Amino acid sequence: MRNVGIVGVGYCPRFVSKRTDVCIPEMVSEAVEAAFADCGLGPEDIDAVIFGNMHPFEGVNMPHLWAVEHMRALGKPVMRIATGGTTGMTAFHAAYYHIVSGLHDVVMVVTFEKHSEGDAQVGLLGIITPEAMAMMMAGIDLTGAGGMGAQGGGSAGAITYQAVSWMHKSGATIDHIDAIAAMERRNAARNPYAHLKDPEATPEKIAKTPMISYPVRFGHVCPTTDGATVCILASEERAAKIADKVAWVWGVASCASDPTTGNLIEGLITDPAEQRQCVIAAQEAYKRAGIEDPKKEIDYVEIYNGFAHQTLMYLELVGMCEVGEAHKLLEKGELEISGRLPVNASGGVVSTNAIGTSALNRVTECALQIMGKAGERQVEKEVHKALAHGWGGLMQYVSITILADKPKKL
Amino acid sequence: MAEKVAVVAFKLACAPDLHTTRERLVFNLTRGLFDELGIDRHAIDSFVMNSNDFLDGRTISTVFLDAPSGAYLKDETKVEMDGVHAVMYGWMRIMSGQYETALVVSLALTGSQVSPYVYTQYSLSPAYERQVGLLNELSGAALQAKAYLSRRGYSEELLDLVAAKDLELAAKNPRQIRRLENAGVERVRSSGPTYEPLRELHCYPPTDAGCVVLLASEKKAAELTDKPVWIKGFGSSIDTYFFGERDLTRSPSAADAAKRAFSMAGLTDPAREIDFAEISALYAHEEPLLAESMGLLPEGEAEKAYRAGDTRPGGSLPINPSGGSLGAHAPCVGGLMRLCEAVLQLRGEAGDLQLDGARTALVHGQDGICAQQNGVVILGV
Amino acid sequence: MEAEKLEFFNPKVPLDFQYNNRVGIGIERYLRGLGERKILGSKCPQCGKVAVPPRTVCGKCSATMGEFVEVSQEGTLENFTVGHVQLVKGQRLEKAESPYVVGLVRLDGVDSLLLARISGVDPSDLKVGMRVKAVWRDEVQGDYADLDHFQPA
Ligand SMILES: [Zn+2]
Numbered sequence: 001m002r003n004v005g006i007v008g009v010g011y012c013p014r015f016v017s018k019r020t021d022v023c024i025p026e027m028v029s030e031a032v033e034a035a036f037a038d039c040g041l042g043p044e045d046i047d048a049v050i051f052g053n054m055h056p057f058e059g060v061n062m063p064h065l066w067a068v069e070h071m072r073a074l075g076k077p078v079m080r081i082a083t084g085g086t087t088g089m090t091a092f093h094a095a096y097y098h099i100v101s102g103l104h105d106v107v108m109v110v111t112f113e114k115h116s117e118g119d120a121q122v123g124l125l126g127i128i129t130p131e132a133m134a135m136m137m138a139g140i141d142l143t144g145a146g147g148m149g150a151q152g153g154g155s156a157g158a159i160t161y162q163a164v165s166w167m168h169k170s171g172a173t174i175d176h177i178d179a180i181a182a183m184e185r186r187n188a189a190r191n192p193y194a195h196l197k198d199p200e201a202t203p204e205k206i207a208k209t210p211m212i213s214y215p216v217r218f219g220h221v222c223p224t225t226d227g228a229t230v231c232i233l234a235s236e237e238r239a240a241k242i243a244d245k246v247a248w249v250w251g252v253a254s255c256a257s258d259p260t261t262g263n264l265i266e267g268l269i270t271d272p273a274e275q276r277q278c279v280i281a282a283q284e285a286y287k288r289a290g291i292e293d294p295k296k297e298i299d300y301v302e303i304y305n306g307f308a309h310q311t312l313m314y315l316e317l318v319g320m321c322e323v324g325e326a327h328k329l330l331e332k333g334e335l336e337i338s339g340r341l342p343v344n345a346s347g348g349v350v351s352t353n354a355i356g357t358s359a360l361n362r363v364t365e366c367a368l369q370i371m372g373k374a375g376e377r378q379v380e381k382e383v384h385k386a387l388a389h390g391w392g393g394l395m396q397y398v399s400i401t402i403l404a405d406k407p408k409k410l
Numbered sequence: 411m412a413e414k415v416a417v418v419a420f421k422l423a424c425a426p427d428l429h430t431t432r433e434r435l436v437f438n439l440t441r442g443l444f445d446e447l448g449i450d451r452h453a454i455d456s457f458v459m460n461s462n463d464f465l466d467g468r469t470i471s472t473v474f475l476d477a478p479s480g481a482y483l484k485d486e487t488k489v490e491m492d493g494v495h496a497v498m499y500g501w502m503r504i505m506s507g508q509y510e511t512a513l514v515v516s517l518a519l520t521g522s523q524v525s526p527y528v529y530t531q532y533s534l535s536p537a538y539e540r541q542v543g544l545l546n547e548l549s550g551a552a553l554q555a556k557a558y559l560s561r562r563g564y565s566e567e568l569l570d571l572v573a574a575k576d577l578e579l580a581a582k583n584p585r586q587i588r589r590l591e592n593a594g595v596e597r598v599r600s601s602g603p604t605y606e607p608l609r610e611l612h613c614y615p616p617t618d619a620g621c622v623v624l625l626a627s628e629k630k631a632a633e634l635t636d637k638p639v640w641i642k643g644f645g646s647s648i649d650t651y652f653f654g655e656r657d658l659t660r661s662p663s664a665a666d667a668a669k670r671a672f673s674m675a676g677l678t679d680p681a682r683e684i685d686f687a688e689i690s691a692l693y694a695h696e697e698p699l700l701a702e703s704m705g706l707l708p709e710g711e712a713e714k715a716y717r718a719g720d721t722r723p724g725g726s727l728p729i730n731p732s733g734g735s736l737g738a739h740a741p742c743v744g745g746l747m748r749l750c751e752a753v754l755q756l757r758g759e760a761g762d763l764q765l766d767g768a769r770t771a772l773v774h775g776q777d778g779i780c781a782q783q784n785g786v787v788i789l790g791v
Numbered sequence: 792m793e794a795e796k797l798e799f800f801n802p803k804v805p806l807d808f809q810y811n812n813r814v815g816i817g818i819e820r821y822l823r824g825l826g827e828r829k830i831l832g833s834k835c836p837q838c839g840k841v842a843v844p845p846r847t848v849c850g851k852c853s854a855t856m857g858e859f860v861e862v863s864q865e866g867t868l869e870n871f872t873v874g875h876v877q878l879v880k881g882q883r884l885e886k887a888e889s890p891y892v893v894g895l896v897r898l899d900g901v902d903s904l905l906l907a908r909i910s911g912v913d914p915s916d917l918k919v920g921m922r923v924k925a926v927w928r929d930e931v932q933g934d935y936a937d938l939d940h941f942q943p944a
């Protein structure tokens with residue numbers, strides 16, 4: 001076991017709806033160059049590369065093969081990791097294991113998504129297409145009680161059940177979802193790498209956006225974004241030589257559950273707001289990081305919130321507050337950039353979602369906050385320890401990463 | 411290094427059509443493995459899934475496999491390329507000290523449910539190669555075979571010699587799907603042409619395959635098996651994507667991958683120290699080409715070696731004593747099929763195909779057109 | 792391993808998604824060139840390598856290939872294969888209507904080989920090293936198919 005730190009972060013210059021000017025490798029190249037510029041390393045310094053995205057979104061299988069020159073990875077070990085929404089973080093974890101196992105010293109994580117090249121809803125529905133097709137051919141009504149349309153990860157499917165269930169448990173209302181969405185849009189306005197920005201966003205403004213399916217409004221839902229993110233990690237010995245400011249990895253953990261929408265064939269439906277895998281992953285990550293009381297010890301949190309209510313729901317599930325407390329923290333302004341427990345100063349996934357990057361961006365945003373390099377979105381309080389969260393699949397995968405401003409005592 | 415990692419058990423299923431679903435296949439393999447070892451899913455700390463969305467026609471291909479594999483409420487990740495890389499990742503997870511066991515779960519129903527060619531075809535640039543439409547894994551392989559034979563001064567008959575050797579062995583291997591009677595040079599030569607100089611029997615057969623491989627730390631391995639097979643080293647590397655810039659007569663990335671693996675395993679004279687190799691050669695020419703690139707055969711000596719029987723069982727360096735990928739191959743699972751065969755040899759359980767004194771093996775897996783990316787694992791007992 | 796035979800509902804699932812991939816900076820220049828009956832490559836500012844079709848990064852030097860250059864339309868046939876099959880939709884291997892030639896051409900002054908269809912010659916007369924030249928389709932449209940094939944010069 002040895003310490004691993006983040007030494008460099010690179011984003012492509014813009015996260016927007018459509019990058020029509022560049023192809024996939026060209027966009028990836030922009031983020032790789034930005035990461036090299038950030039830490040002063042070059043291709044020769046990189047021992048191995050981890051690559052992640054959800055390739056059905058662009059229709060290119062294992063795009064690292066095509067992008068090998070553009071990500072400066074010729075002749076290097078390259079590993080492709082893909083786990084749905086958590087891809088960015090599980091790829092980051094793979095880089096961590098490359099180093100912590102003693103195998104390599106400096107490893108680069110490359111992630112991207114270019115949703116404009118495909119249909120993200122098709123990509124997401126592709127998760128269940130084989131079942132849907134089979135059911136249609138067997139004459140099963142997909143719009144009936146089975147709620148097939150809701151099974152997909154596509155926006156406002158099973159998510160609506162999750163939001164309702166969470167509201168019931170926590171006592172939060174749709175007004176709180178409007179308020180957290182507005183906060184994130186305002187935060188996004190301070191982030192040059194965010195997609196949907198609105199410095200003037202208010203809960204009232206969000207409340208005016210069309211209702212998709214109660215309680216999920218259009219203003220609560222993430223966009224589809226084109227973008228690429230690169231993160232460079234190094235062993236303790238190397239990190240100290242590479243960078244003045246390092247964000248150290250204290251603990252990582254992942255946990256998988258059944259598809260939260262249930263097992264189609266057996267008709268088993270679980271509560272999509274229960275998220276036991278999130279509780280397990282968070283507890284494991286705390287244990288590995290030696291954190292006994294996250295409420296006291298964690299200064300900053302980035303939650304993967306494809307949908308606005310998830311910021312509040314997952315804050316409770318990762319143990320940053322009690323169930324029923326998150327919306328109260330929001331009411332008191334404690335989740336703001338100026339607050340006691342700032343969350344998603346980046347604007348979160350609800351403001352920017354290039355899926356392959358989204359879970360990695362949670363980690364890199366925590367790292368930038370720890371390094372004090374978050375620019376206008378730098379939170380007011382000092383950040384010593386931060387937690388990054390990601391979810392994916394049919395709401396069944398959760399990954400957690402805990403970072404700190406000092407190397408962990410081994 | 412603090413400790414070692416062993417392959418302690420595996421289950422492999424191959425057929426032209428396994429007549430099953432992905433969920434049932436994975437359940438049967440994992441459950442079969444657990445029952446054989448007398449353990450349950452709680453003995454597994456970490457699951458490394460290994461499949462590919464394009465083969466499953468499903469975004470996030472393993473999304474319904476967490477329950478069938480036993481990964482429910484467990485640590486899980488997915489390596490979406492050849493399975494040897496999933497084994498490497500399992501090794502890293504165990505070596506981190508955070509896990510004692512890792513189960514690699516791999517599948518591809520490319521015999522019955524989807525074309526294996528989708529795997530490489532969709533890896534090509536949609537902005538150029540797929541639009542022009544001339545490059546596919548078969549046309550690429552044919553051009554490589556031609557370039558390789560002509561550069562080395564080998565005759566086209568080498569392709570038949572390689573395929574006949576592999577298919578004769580495959581015929582004796584119950585895990586292979588292409589088990590031909592009198593699979594000699596004549597039979598290979600009389601198979602239909604695809605892209606010249608390659609014929610049908612120079613190419614792998616589309617296969618349904620599933621495989622689970624259990625890795626464990628030294629301590630845990632002692633509890634689970636009397637016959638641990640150790641992961642001594644591994645390496646991976648990748649070549650340029652641009653076909654017109656590849657030196658088709660050798661594989662720099664296979665050479666790099668092998669060098670990294672040899673160095674990690676402490677092998678200084680691999681051609682002597684390795685007792686046999688299981689190479690993912692999807693097309694006949696790839697077997698000598700990759701063997702040369704990895705330093706197992708001297709460049710330019712392959713035809714002589716094949717004619718002399720050096721690469722057969724009993725020869726100086728048996729290559730693919732299992733019959734190799736020409737007997738059965740599926741994307742992702744491919745490298746693991748080679749790994750399972752090597753494990754059987756090293757445990758002395760290869761039956762009719764058993765080699766004498768097999769103690770160190772090279773296992774190889776590949777991805778991309780003309781093996782653009784290569785992974786090598788060194789196993790030993 | 793003997794396959795376990797199970798009876799279960801097994802419909803065909805036809806998957807055919809539509810994508811809208813971007814060609815990017817390099818290939819866009821290439822296609823514009825084709826529309827003017829020109830073959831463009833990109834040049835590495837460090838090692839001087841010229842690659843066709845053009846792209847934006849030289850992997851060896853890690854340098855940006857920002858310069859696009861017109862290259863010769865004649866070259867040498869370096870390698871070829873005669874195809875007796877075709878991969879329909881990238882999936883099904885079917886017998887080709889008639890054998891066809893796919894060749895690797897080294898255009899004069901270019902460092903990469905261009906994969907191209909070779910026509911206008913009996914396959915048995917093809918020889919590695921023979922000179923070939925580009926043949927355009929009658930009306931060019933700035934499309935991949937503009938550069939139709941190569942034939943002996
Ligand atoms: Zn160059």
